[in-house]
Amino acid sequence: MSGRQKRPQNQSSNKSQQEALQVAKATQKPGQTKEQTRLIAQGIQKGIEQYKKQHKAKLRDLDKQKKKKSSGEAETEIITETETQIVYKQHWLPWGLLVISWCGFVAYQLMA
Numbered sequence: 001m002s003g004r005q006k007r008p009q010n011q012s013s014n015k016s017q018q019e020a021l022q023v024a025k026a027t028q029k030p031g032q033t034k035e036q037t038r039l040i041a042q043g044i045q046k047g048i049e050q051y052k053k054q055h056k057a058k059l060r061d062l063d064k065q066k067k068k069k070s071s072g073e074a075e076t077e078i079i080t081e082t083e084t085q086i087v088y089k090q091h092w093l094p095w096g097l098l099v100i101s102w103c104g105f106v107a108y109q110l111m112a
Helices: 009-026 034-070 092-111
Strands: none
Touching: 009 034
């Protein structure tokens, strides 16, 4: 058996169930049945659990990056600032249409 003990999933799911039920009750509309509220709470719970999983995955990735940086060579200790330049690349179509419309407007004014 590994040295790590896993936390029971029920504890996590009970907490998210309670949070989901609170949110579902807070947004409950008049005439809504308990079954509908329960289904909404289940959907909210799934969303909460999915968010928590994604958040944990992000934290794991950040920890891996930190460890990678800290265990690197002496080069990583010297922090060099790199100049970042943001280049906005615009599509030619809007500008082309603008030029064509202005040319058409000028031609129309000259003919009138």
